[in-house]
Amino acid sequence: MGKDTRERIVFAAMRLFAEKGYGSTSVADILQAAGVNSGSLYYFFPGKQDVLLAVLEAYRSGIEPMLLRPAWGDVADPVERVFALLASYRNRLLATECQYGCPIGSIALELHEPDPVVRELLRVNFEGWVGAVEGCLAEAGARLPVGLDRRALAIFCLTTMEGGVMLSRTERSIAGFDSAVAMLRDYVGRLQAAVNPGHSRERGGTC
Amino acid sequence: MGKDTRERIVFAAMRLFAEKGYGSTSVADILQAAGVNSGSLYYFFPGKQDVLLAVLEAYRSGIEPMLLRPAWGDVADPVERVFALLASYRNRLLATECQYGCPIGSIALELHEPDPVVRELLRVNFEGWVGAVEGCLAEAGARLPVGLDRRALAIFCLTTMEGGVMLSRTERSIAGFDSAVAMLRDYVGRLQAAVNPGHSRERGGTC
DNA sequence: GTCTATAACCCGATAGAC
DNA sequence: GTCTATCGGGTTATAGAC
Numbered sequence: 136m137g138k139d140t141r142e143r144i145v146f147a148a149m150r151l152f153a154e155k156g157y158g159s160t161s162v163a164d165i166l167q168a169a170g171v172n173s174g175s176l177y178y179f180f181p182g183k184q185d186v187l188l189a190v191l192e193a194y195r196s197g198i199e200p201m202l203l204r205p206a207w208g209d210v211a212d213p214v215e216r217v218f219a220l221l222a223s224y225r226n227r228l229l230a231t232e233c234q235y236g237c238p239i240g241s242i243a244l245e246l247h248e249p250d251p252v253v254r255e256l257l258r259v260n261f262e263g264w265v266g267a268v269e270g271c272l273a274e275a276g277a278r279l280p281v282g283l284d285r286r287a288l289a290i291f292c293l294t295t296m297e298g299g300v301m302l303s304r305t306e307r308s309i310a311g312f313d314s315a316v317a318m319l320r321d322y323v324g325r326l327q328a329a330v331n332p333g334h335s336r337e338r339g340g341t342c
Numbered sequence: 343m344g345k346d347t348r349e350r351i352v353f354a355a356m357r358l359f360a361e362k363g364y365g366s367t368s369v370a371d372i373l374q375a376a377g378v379n380s381g382s383l384y385y386f387f388p389g390k391q392d393v394l395l396a397v398l399e400a401y402r403s404g405i406e407p408m409l410l411r412p413a414w415g416d417v418a419d420p421v422e423r424v425f426a427l428l429a430s431y432r433n434r435l436l437a438t439e440c441q442y443g444c445p446i447g448s449i450a451l452e453l454h455e456p457d458p459v460v461r462e463l464l465r466v467n468f469e470g471w472v473g474a475v476e477g478c479l480a481e482a483g484a485r486l487p488v489g490l491d492r493r494a495l496a497i498f499c500l501t502t503m504e505g506g507v508m509l510s511r512t513e514r515s516i517a518g519f520d521s522a523v524a525m526l527r528d529y530v531g532r533l534q535a536a537v538n539p540g541h542s543r544e545r546g547g548t549c
Numbered sequence: 550g551t552c553t554a555t556a557a558c559c560c561g562a563t564a565g566a567c
Numbered sequence: 568g569t570c571t572a573t574c575g576g577g578t579t580a581t582a583g584a585c
């Protein structure tokens with residue numbers, strides 16, 4: 136059951152890295168969680184960092200089926216899909232008492248001088264996220280100002296999510312995340328109103 | 343020179359924690375950087391975590407003199423002060439080839455289950471930052487919509503900075519940070535324009 | 550207050566039988 | 568492919584002289 140063992144290792148590491156971080160997760164932790172022995176792990180992976188690479192690759196290939204599809208299952212509107220994606224992070228925070236947010240962001244800030252290959256995989260994960268949101272914003276077409284830099288707005292959505300997760304995790308309260316997302320929604324509402332002034336804007340008591 | 347020794351330890355630890363992170367900085371690293379011996383450190387501090395507490399306390403008490411005053415030295419306008427503060431983080435990124443951003447944010451995401459006293463000091467640091475920005479936004483008075491939740495907008499500024507730093511550090515490029523801040527500036531410009539439609543808005547080619 | 554030496558432990562990784 | 572046993576090294580923290 137070689138393939139199965141390798142998958143159990145990656146799955147266990149994915150969970151542990153998200154819960155405790157990369158540095159605070161020992162190889163022994165992974166072995167115990169996966170129910171395998173040292174020899175098996177080092178048969179499949181040259182070292183601990185290569186387990187991290189496999190985990191980051193799993194996240195990358197899981198963006199569509201594991202993240203976007205569940206978040207967008209019942210949401211067709213492209214703009215609402217952006218906020219449905221943010222809501223999925225909110226749910227994750229709520230489900231863990233604001234302890235776990237975005238594993239990619241945590242690893243990105245935990246590793247200060249990451250191996251270039253690790254950093255590249257982090258970048259690719261962010262790019263996949265931003266690209267998906269940018270696609271939604273492109274799909275929104277003329278509902279947003281034609282000259283709007285949709286990639287920059289997609290990046291803005293990412294920073295809102297990551298910053299909100301950071302704050303909520305620190306405060307163990309969803310309030311910071313909600314405040315940031317509310318401001319983003321107000322901004323997007325104003326962008327839409329700039330194109331279609333007749334449309335009633337989403338309000339959060341900001342006027 | 344007791345006080346001097348303690349200060350050297352805290353100063354060295356502040357620098358190392360920012361550069362390598364808390365977990366990746368060993369007590370031996372701190373001893374070497376501070377030019378002291380093990381016995382001295384453990385004379386002043388019960389353990390490594392207590393050094394972190396002193397570092398976080400130093401950051402907290404340094405917000406005004408070390409962060410805000412330099413960033414705001416030649417900026418009087420309250421709204422521009424917000425962006426001057428963000429620009430100081432941009433400068434920090436540029437000065438370190440996008441390697442170091444916000445040390446508080448890095449520590450906040452690095453420690454997954456921090457001791458409550460550590461988490462509280464992280465929270466207090468964020469609160470000091472948000473409070474200062476909220477003060478600027480309050481000072482802006484009627485230039486912003488009267489019903490605007492200025493605390494929420496201040497939190498939004500923090501998430502923009504922290505998220506932008508995360509992205510720029512990962513990509514070793516200032517582009518992500520700049521994109522996020524440009525969107526924030528566009529948003530603030532639209533908020534101001536909503537109050538004073540005659541005023542020309544800051545443009546970033548978004549219309 | 551500061552020094553040196555070291556205890557006690559955990560880490561990632563390896564060896565070699567099976 | 569998987570197992571057990573273990574190596575070599577780095578970790579935080581302590582002991583005890585000065």
